[in-house]
Amino acid sequence: MTALTTARTAPLDAxxxxxxxGVAFGVCQIATMIAMSIFVLPHGGPPGLDYERGRAVHDAxxxxxxxxxxxxxxxxxxxxxxxxxxxxxRRIETSGTLATVAVAAGAVLAFVWPFxxxxxxxxxxxxxxxxxxxxxxxxxxVAPYSLAFSALPRLFFVGALVLALRHVGTTPWLVRAGNVxxxxxxxxxxxxxxxxxxxxxxxxxxxxELWIVALAVTWLREPTRTGAVEARR
Numbered sequence: 001m002t003a004l005t006t007a008r009t010a011p012l013d014a015x016x017x018x019x020x021x022g023v024a025f026g027v028c029q030i031a032t033m034i035a036m037s038i039f040v041l042p043h044g045g046p047p048g049l050d051y052e053r054g055r056a057v058h059d060a061x062x063x064x065x066x067x068x069x070x071x072x073x074x075x076x077x078x079x080x081x082x083x084x085x086x087x088x089x090r091r092i093e094t095s096g097t098l099a100t101v102a103v104a105a106g107a108v109l110a111f112v113w114p115f116x117x118x119x120x121x122x123x124x125x126x127x128x129x130x131x132x133x134x135x136x137x138x139x140x141x142v143a144p145y146s147l148a149f150s151a152l153p154r155l156f157f158v159g160a161l162v163l164a165l166r167h168v169g170t171t172p173w174l175v176r177a178g179n180v181x182x183x184x185x186x187x188x189x190x191x192x193x194x195x196x197x198x199x200x201x202x203x204x205x206x207x208x209e210l211w212i213v214a215l216a217v218t219w220l221r222e223p224t225r226t227g228a229v230e231a232r233r
Contacts, residue, residue, distance in 0.1 A: 015087050021080030022216030026209040028074035032067075033206075040067040054136035058127045065124060068117030075114030081212070082106045084219065089164050098160045105156035112153065116146035144198055147205060148191035154208060155185055161215070171218055174211070181207045 043060035057064060082103050089099035123139035162178035165171055181204055188201030 015084050016220065018080055018083035019216050019219045021077055022084065022212050025077040025081055026213035028077055029209045032071050032074045036067050036071065040064060054134045057136040061124045065121055068120055072114040072117045076110050078106060078110040081216065088219065089160065092164045092167055098164050102157055102160035105153040108153040109150055109157055112150040113146050116142050144191050148189050148201055151185040151189045151201060151204065155182060158182055158208065174215060174218065177211055181211055
């Protein structure tokens, strides 16, 4: 009876639960991109042939809609991680400045690129309405442009985390990796100007997702590390 009462009254570790969303976000995003590359994007047809590509996308519309949906769901998982980010950063920097910047940027980041899936669904509906199918080929650009836009709030999100991690000083490898992601992300935003910058954008995106997984796993393994650093001060 006592064990049952203790189990019922045990406090919810919301920070740890929120941290798990960081792992889920990174893993699901990477898995979704791999699945899209294997099962969906090859149905788009050859690049550069607008009508043929538009027709191919139209014929595979159901696959694209399913892929867009999974992509949107995996993207917004980042919102669940923001609770842990806010709590951790407020422990490190008590004014709440870094936490506010990180949460605001993370919320924008969680929606900008996944919303490209919504826009692409609109394009698919436009094709179903009898519009010129070449419009579907043109809408291929919504993904890289949205990703380039999302790299802007990513700079603030990763930047706030890097500053906090540097201040604590317990995971210098995460700080170094975060700095690399910041440089690549900044360069990748220029994809809206030149498609030649897309490889850097794609690399920074993959690096960001792996970095979030590494950060979340580190926090899960050492949940009280930040508090211990504060206590020594």
